[in-house]
Amino acid sequence: MILLVSPIDVEEAKEAIAGGADIIDVKNPKEGSLGANFPWMIKAIREVTPKDLLVSATVGDVPYKPGTISLAAVGAAISGADYIKVGLYGVKNYYQAVELMKNVVRAVKDIDEDKIVVAAGYADAHRVGAVEPLIIPKIARDAGCDVAMLDTAIKDGKTLFDFQSKEILAEFVEETHDYGLKCALAGSIKKEHIPILKEIGTDIVGVRGAACKGGDRNNGRIDRELVRELKELCK
Ligand SMILES: O=C[C@H](O)COP(=O)(O)O
Numbered sequence: 004m005i006l007l008v009s010p011i012d013v014e015e016a017k018e019a020i021a022g023g024a025d026i027i028d029v030k031n032p033k034e035g036s037l038g039a040n041f042p043w044m045i046k047a048i049r050e051v052t053p054k055d056l057l058v059s060a061t062v063g064d065v066p067y068k069p070g071t072i073s074l075a076a077v078g079a080a081i082s083g084a085d086y087i088k089v090g091l092y093g094v095k096n097y098y099q100a101v102e103l104m105k106n107v108v109r110a111v112k113d114i115d116e117d118k119i120v121v122a123a124g125y126a127d128a129h130r131v132g133a134v135e136p137l138i139i140p141k142i143a144r145d146a147g148c149d150v151a152m153l154d155t156a157i158k159d160g161k162t163l164f165d166f167q168s169k170e171i172l173a174e175f176v177e178e179t180h181d182y183g184l185k186c187a188l189a190g191s192i193k194k195e196h197i198p199i200l201k202e203i204g205t206d207i208v209g210v211r212g213a214a215c216k217g218g219d220r221n222n223g224r225i226d227r228e229l230v231r232e233l234k235e236l237c238k
Pocket residue numbers: 007009028036037154158189190191192209210211212213220
């Protein structure tokens with residue numbers, strides 16, 4: 004299982020790399036769960052990340068504005084991101100989500116067809132009025148995305164498993180794989196969740212809080228030893 008760790012700056016990225024993270028996911032918690040960081044930060048983190056590691060960038064907890072988000076996705080791609088992650092926060096249904104993600108896929112793949120597009124839903128979508136989480140695999144498939152992901156929208160300590168059962172998540176992973184896509188799961192994941200995620204077969208686990216000192220995703224800093232422990236559990 005691949006470990007994705009979400010730094011906010013170059014120093015944290017170096018800690019994540021030193022700890023053995025497989026994907027360096029540039030994020031800005033000040034702007035939300037999948038808050039977008041700045042183009043220059045994506046570029047700077049790409050420059051310090053070994054070429055054999057992928058850099059991911061979130062373009063935000065996005066509204067239903069396909070043009071705006073397509074432009075943001077291109078910005079992330081040309082800034083150096085290999086993975087472009089879109090948080091489907093302001094889309095209400097399948098049709099809006101597919102329309103938005105189809106345009107993002109077209110925009111990103113026009114830049115470089117090897118770039119990877121991630122459709123990210125929220126396990127706690129009901130708390131923010133976002134699109135139903137369990138249709139994310141279909142949305143990703145029908146929009147031409149490469150990865151279907153679940154995260155949590157509100158970072159209040161509740162985890163992915165407070166909103167979706169292990170059985171439901173296993174079905175989510177299986178359906179995603181049936182469509183030939185990769186699956187990523189996140190949402191205040193703790194060390195003790197890693198074996199469960201391995202068991203249900205997700206390809207990628209995304210973490211920030213658990214990799215930060217004190218478990219605080221907003222005020223804590225990523226620590227290489229915490230990343231190392233998470234990486235060992237992913238093996
Ligand atoms: O993929 C990244 C997730 O947003 C990780 O953040 P979290 O572990 O603090 O929930």
